[in-house]
Every structure is written in structure tokens, then in C-alpha cells.
Amino acid sequence: MPFIPLVPGQVSIYHCGLTVQSSPHLGHIRKEVVFDVLRRWLTASGYRVKVVANVTDINEKIWQKAEQAGMAWYELAYQVELELHRAYAALGCLPPxxxxxxxxxxxxxxxLTVRLIERGHAYVAPDGSGDVYFDVRSWPEYGSLSHQDIDDMVTAEDADPRGKHDPRDFALWKGSKPDEPPTASWPSPWGRGRPGWHLECSAMSLKYLGERFDIHGGGMDLRFPHHENEQAQSRAAGYGFAKYWMHNAFVTMAGEKMSKSLGNGTIVTEVTRQYPPRAVRLYLAQPHYRSTIEYSPTSLAEATAQLERIDSFLERGEAAGPLDFHFDDLPQGFVTAMDDDLGTPSAVAVIFDTIKAGNKAFDAADEQSGALALRQVRAMLHVLGLDPYDPQWADQAAGTTPEVTNGLIELVLSEREQARARRDFAASDRIRDHLNSLGVRIEDTPRGARWSVSHS
Known part of the structure; x- marks a missing residue:
């Protein structure tokens, strides 16, 4: 069924953000890239898009890790939140x-908890703990999102059955315990405590997107129990909640889901020191969002080589400069692919097909066809967040803009050209070798020197 927004011309998106207990790895940031591409595509298609993504900054793992680090739990949470923002920026993701x-x-x-109790879908635990649980048996549709029957659901091994009517009932509110930080609890009608994880997203999406919104998403691992529980409690409270659901698949290493618990996560800030951030983004965006990605340095090297091919074409056509985006510049094959459940593999294939055609046009001195291919490629890169001339791809490490970097390199090349003109080839070679040592490759052509940045 084609996507139909609740309000014509407007799209509201909520996706579950990071639990800020440790540095974000590629498995976390894939979701950010997927939803960033979705947002850009909907915007390019003419929709007004509103994105809300939460931060879970309170749970047991946060304060346990904070205690190990000798920090207050909220200090650790804020530190990791800042790392998440840096990872967003490093991969060119627009902030929510x-x-x-x-x-x-x-x-x-x-x-929201009070409302669920009043409507007969939640109860206070009778053991005096101050816990409040959602009664899954009270909601006949429970299991519909993950396509499960409640009697077939297996209770998690670490689930606490204390005070529950059914072992599958989940916590809306957790009464505070003596061994928990006193700053990690709040007063409530049931005593001091803190919210359950699933309750958080329902309350925040309701506040900022209203009782009914278009798209809710996150990683595949959140479908059950997190999103199942979110949907159940929200609809049991009388709200329409999400119309569409999107779940991206995992990034794996040696066949295992990349995760904090397994200790096999590849931290975003480390990966982007080894490979160009645009290549990391391409690596995460190119596979279909519902397909698993197996992490390997070889894959990132291949993504780097793909970008070099793209950038070489743009440089050949002297495409640098601000982009005046027009939807009509997108090839129909690209539009069809993106409209088909965000089909990025086919969409990227269209980019390379267009580059091939553009190179042939330039080889044949068909400047008009070459210029058309350039416009099309830049328009497609814009939608995918990969246009190298977009200011977002500033040199984050040096804090310089592409305009400054480009200008400095052009100035040095001008000095080299002057040295060549006066036949001072020793000086010319020194400039070339120094630029090479910095990763700037020089190619002398009949039309003058061309340069590109090597990340090998």
C-alpha cells in the first residue's frame, strides 16, 4: 500500500533513540542514517517532515556503568548523549x-499510568513495592505488532515475576529500591520511583506528535517487546498512536548482532578516523534498511572506492558549488526505487549508471548530456545525504569548511603552476610531494591540474 500521511503534505516521525549508557557503535548509528535518508526523501518529495527522537537517560545500566566510572549517572548519560550528537554530525545526519x-x-x-489504571489496563502491585504493571490480558490486541499469540510468548529469563498477575505483564512504573541512586527517583501516587522503559516513548510521542502520528521506527530488536508494549499501552489509553512502523535490520560481526552486551561494537568515532565519514554513511545507507549488514573493513574500503569514483566524475564536470535542488532532476529509476520501500540498493545503482552515461558523454564531447548527468548525480546524492559539496561535509577534525579547504589547496596549486611556468620543477615536485603526503592526489591534465583527497 502506498504511503498516505495522516495530514496531507505533512509527515510526523518518531524513532526510538539511544539509551545513553556507552558510546554509539555502527549498529546504533545505522538507524540514524536510515531515518535520515527517509526524512530527506520525504522532504525532497515535497512533504513537511517533523522528526522526534528520544534519549533514554535513566535505567539500571546507566547508573551501574556510571558507578564503575566513578561518575554520577546523569553525568555519564550527558557525556554519552554528546557523543551521540557528534556521531550524528560525523555521518551527515540532520538533527531531529x-x-x-x-x-x-x-x-x-x-x-499516562494513571489513565491506564483508570481504564482497567494497569494495576499497582499488591506487594507494597510501588511497582505498577500493564495487564497484557486486558488488551486483546496484544501481540498484533510482532504477530504473536500471547500464550506462545516466552517470558524473558531475567523478568521479575514479583507482584504480577501474569509473568508477561510489563512495568509502567518501578518503585525505588534502597540500592538505587536517590537522584534516580521521583515522587508519584505510588511512592518514589521511576518510569519503565516502554512508557517513556509513549508519553513523549504523545506530547510532541499528538494522539496519532505517521511513522514510528527503530531497530528490528525493538519490535518486541519494546514497540509491542508501546503500542499496547498507547492504544489501551485511547490513543491511535503510530499508523506505520519501520524497523531496520542489524549490523553484525561474525554473524552476531553488534551490541554493547557482546562487546563487539565498532565505535563510530573510531571508524570515521579510519575511513571517510561519507564512505561510512554510504556503507550504512546503500543496503536495504531491512537487510542485515555484515561489518568488515573490506566493505568500508569498497564504499571508499565507490565514493572516489563518484567524486572523480563530479570533478571531471567541475560540479563544485552550492546545489539548486529540483525534484525533476532525479532520474525516474531513482524515484521508483526510493518510493518502493526506500529501495536504496537500486537507487545507488542508478547513480552509477548515470555516472557511466555521463562519462561517455564527456568522452564524446557531448557537454549538454554530460551536464545533465552531473545535475542528476548531484540531485541523487543530495537525497542520500552524500553530496560532497554540501556544507555538512566540512572537515570536522580541522573545523574548516569545504570552501576554506578547497581554497587553500587551489592556492597551493597556483604556486605549483607558477613554479612549472618558470621551469622550477624541483619546487613543483616538492609541492606535489607535500600535498601527496597530506593525502591530496594531483593529476596533471591538458586542462590543468586536478586534485582529489585520498583516504587510503
Whole structure:
């Protein structure tokens, strides 16, 4: 079924953000890239898009890791949140329109819990713990998102059955315990405590996107139980909640899901020191979002080589400069691919087909056809967030803009050209060798020197 927004011309998106307990790895950031591409495609297609992505900044793992590091739990949470923002920026992801923190919405979570109790879908544990649980048996549709029957669901091995009517009931509110940080609890009608994980997203999406919104998403691992529980509690409270769901698959290493618990995560900031950030983005964006990606340095090297081919074509056509994007510049094959469940593999294939045609046109001195291919390639790169001339791809490490970097290199090349003109080839070679040592490759052509940045 084609995508139909709730409000014509507007699209509201909520996706579950990171639990800020440790540095984001490629498995986390794949979701950010996927939803960034979705956002860019919807925007390019003429929609007004509003994106809300939460930050879970309170749970047991956060304060346990903080204690090990000798920090307050909220200090660690904020430190990791800043790392997440740096990872966003490093891979060219637009920031959400709003990024609420769980700890800033306790009032809304308590209100939602009270509403569920009043409607007969939640209960206070009878053991005096202050816990409040959602009664899964009270909601006949429970299991519909993950296509499971409640009687076939296996209770998690670490689930606490204390005070529950059914072992599959999940916590809306958790009463505070003596061994928990006193700053990690808030007053409630059931005593001091903190919210359950699933409650957070329902309360925040309700506040910022309303009772019904278009798209909810996250990693495949969140479909159950997190998103199943979100949907159940939200609809049991009387709200329409999400119309569409999107779940991206995992990034794996040696066949295992990349995760903090397995200790096999590849930290984004480390990977982007080894490979160009645009190549990392291409590596994450090119496979279909529902397909698993197996991490390997070889794959990132291949993505780097693909970008060099793209950039070489853009340089050949002297395409540098601001882009005046027009949807009509997109080839029909690209549009069809993106409209087909965000079909990025086919969309990227169209880019390379267009580059091939453009190179043939330039070889044949068909400047008009070559110029058309350039416009099309840059328009497609813009949609995927990969246009090398977009200011977002500033040199983050040096804090310089592409214009400054390009200008400095052109100035040095001008000095080299002057040395060649006066036949001072020793000086010319020194400039070339020094640029090469910095990763700037020089190619002398009949039309003058061309340069590109090598990341090998």
C-alpha cells in the first residue's frame, strides 16, 4: 500500500533513540542514517517532515556503568548523549526537530499510568513495592505488532515475576529500591520511583506528535517487546498512536548482532578516523534498511572506492558549488526505487549508471548530456545525504569548511603552476610531494591540474 500521511503534505516521525549508557557503535548509528535518508526523501518529495527522537537517560545500566566510572549517572548519560550528537554530525545526519530526554517527562508518564489504571489496563502491585504493571490480558490486541499469540510468548529469563498477575505483564512504573541512586527517583501516587522503559516513548510521542502520528521506527530488536508494549499501552489509553512502523535490520560481526552486551561494537568515532565519514554513511545507507549488514573493513574500503569514483566524475564536470535542488532532476529509476520501500540498493545503482552515461558523454564531447548527468548525480546524492559539496561535509577534525579547504589547496596549486611556468620543477615536485603526503592526489591534465583527497 502506498504511503498516505495522516495530514496531507505533512509527515510526523518518531524513532526510538539511544539509551545513553556507552558510546554509539555502527549498529546504533545505522538507524540514524536510515531515518535520515527517509526524512530527506520525504522532504525532497515535497512533504513537511517533523522528526522526534528520544534519549533514554535513566535505567539500571546507566547508573551501574556510571558507578564503575566513578561518575554520577546523569553525568555519564550527558557525556554519552554528546557523543551521540557528534556521531550524528560525523555521518551527515540532520538533527531531529526535537530530542526529548526521558527524565524531562516524568509528569507526562505518571499521567499516562494513571489513565491506564483508570481504564482497567494497569494495576499497582499488591506487594507494597510501588511497582505498577500493564495487564497484557486486558488488551486483546496484544501481540498484533510482532504477530504473536500471547500464550506462545516466552517470558524473558531475567523478568521479575514479583507482584504480577501474569509473568508477561510489563512495568509502567518501578518503585525505588534502597540500592538505587536517590537522584534516580521521583515522587508519584505510588511512592518514589521511576518510569519503565516502554512508557517513556509513549508519553513523549504523545506530547510532541499528538494522539496519532505517521511513522514510528527503530531497530528490528525493538519490535518486541519494546514497540509491542508501546503500542499496547498507547492504544489501551485511547490513543491511535503510530499508523506505520519501520524497523531496520542489524549490523553484525561474525554473524552476531553488534551490541554493547557482546562487546563487539565498532565505535563510530573510531571508524570515521579510519575511513571517510561519507564512505561510512554510504556503507550504512546503500543496503536495504531491512537487510542485515555484515561489518568488515573490506566493505568500508569498497564504499571508499565507490565514493572516489563518484567524486572523480563530479570533478571531471567541475560540479563544485552550492546545489539548486529540483525534484525533476532525479532520474525516474531513482524515484521508483526510493518510493518502493526506500529501495536504496537500486537507487545507488542508478547513480552509477548515470555516472557511466555521463562519462561517455564527456568522452564524446557531448557537454549538454554530460551536464545533465552531473545535475542528476548531484540531485541523487543530495537525497542520500552524500553530496560532497554540501556544507555538512566540512572537515570536522580541522573545523574548516569545504570552501576554506578547497581554497587553500587551489592556492597551493597556483604556486605549483607558477613554479612549472618558470621551469622550477624541483619546487613543483616538492609541492606535489607535500600535498601527496597530506593525502591530496594531483593529476596533471591538458586542462590543468586536478586534485582529489585520498583516504587510503
Amino acid at each position: 526537530n526535537y530530542e526529548p530526554r526521558a527524565t524531562g517527562h516524568i509528569t507526562e508518564m505518571i499521567e
